[in-house]
Amino acid sequence: MNIVSGLHEYLGDDPEISNAASVRNVTIRDIRKPKPSKDMRLFDGSVAGVKALRIAILGTDCAIGKRTTATVLARALNAQGIKTVLVGTGQTGLMQGAKYGIAMDAIPPQFCCGELEGAIVAASEAEQPDIILIEGQGALSHPAFCTSAFILRGSQPDAVILQHAPKRAHRCDFPDMPMPSAASEIALIEAFADTKVIGITLNHEGMSEAEITATIAAQSLSLGLPVTDALARPAENLLAMVVAAYPKSTQRPDVAAR
Template sequence: MKETAIVYCESKFGTMDGKTANGLVRSSGKYKIVGVIDSTKAGLDAGEYLEEKPNDIPVFRSLEHALENLTETPNQFIYGIAPSEGFLQNNERDIVLTAMEKGMNIVNTLHEFLTDDKEFMNHSVKYGVTINDVRKPPQKKDMHLFSGRILDIKTPIVAVLGTDSAVGKRTTAVILEEALKEKGLNVAFVATGQTGLIQGAKYGVAIDAIPSQFMTGEIENQVMRAYENENPDIIIVEGQGALSHPAYISSCSIIRGSRPNSIIVQHPPKRENLGDFSYMKMPTLKSEIDLIETFSKSKVVAVTINHEGMSDKEVLDTVSEYEKDLNVPTTDVLKYGCDKLINQFFEVYPELKSKTKKVLVN
């Protein structure tokens, strides 16, 4: 059985900085999410608030409020905010310490490692709980340099990249993974961020925590592990940030390390400025596609939309516009599913369709 978990996301649930909590509410293969902490949305159903689909995950105003209303204390306390600075606020230290005192293990998604903090470590010993610093990298002696082994893989590798951070790359990748599995295909998913790992991805690495010299090799190693262990029909690789983004190099390493044959680009048409850098304009979708194709030497085979701030009509109109102007299938997987993407894969990789047919016949 899955361990139970409550996700801390004060004032950020449903926003860009709440992407870890958002992702766990949508899908969690590792933990059973029993609540979200966000006083600004207290009393709501998390699924109803996030995407108008109730999922019986309540939003609580505080940790104390949650423990008063839950039948059992959750096994895990997950820090579900992804702030750009990556550190605990002073008041949040007390909340995490209280969770430990209540017997909850801590899942820390920040760049600040709680296992390096004497107070947290003393608390973990005193109350018999564990701390999991998801972004803490392995020792350098255990890291991998790029080896070139990935150049011999014949299995299709598809990367889901984007035009900014927190635009839904992981969400699209996870939904696509499940849709392909429903077609009977053997799919391997490689996570590249903390949320995907917490959700239960079997393969992956929090790439933004890895020293730059090893980033490409660590991605290659995870793709190779998935390839060798699963013998998959297709490999889906989660993107991070954006190749054009001035503050992040993750996309560069993901492309170089995974060597994708095809690429999907996720884009929020209504976002005018970069999420954590409001003084900088978003790139155009066309400019990002051109940059990706030039850098990767691979083709962008589809576009997926983040519908933040958009009406249903605007989404449909944008889909039509992009398909006409860019000549690639376009969809919003949260609203319309993955049929267009899968049909495109069958066009690009005909062998996938034949494998699907064999599975369906059997």
């Protein structure tokens, strides 16, 4: 049995574990172990030359469903013939098979933007996609995380989809830290980066079916944006959110050529 580890502590560097693995011909892959600093890249602006539409899936908290929403959206876009690549930014996304990406919270801050930029440029050059989705981490407003800031800087996204849990009273693992509103997070994101939030996706934890329906309607009215739930509502609704914002970029190639 081989081992894929997402820990900050590297199993392959532990003498007892690595020796036991060697004896049993077991491969240990430490997903969060970064390459040497000498091999890392600084941000150089090359992401501006990427032709694909770039959309970051950010959130109002950690562990709120950003990766899940990004995965559902990538599948929906690809099913429509819109070639889409998901760039992972965390250990779980990489473990689940993201071909391009980095474990951002394991990289020295000086290189975070450049390493993410490099992953996006590599995905663009190798896959020639129509859309690149960037998995979010943490939240821009969350004082415990700086990863959202690096994602916005490194990916320079054309747009953002924001994941929010309306019934979550406080930040995950921070009982004395109230959750921000979707409106305040949108304002912060759009002030911090030259981008725009094109829609809201809900994490329906603690919500009944009726509450999901009512919240989608209320949030859409108050924010003036499309709102859906990637899991409790059809994936077509999530797809429509992108199509409404970028109709030309999301046309099938055969339709666009006519």
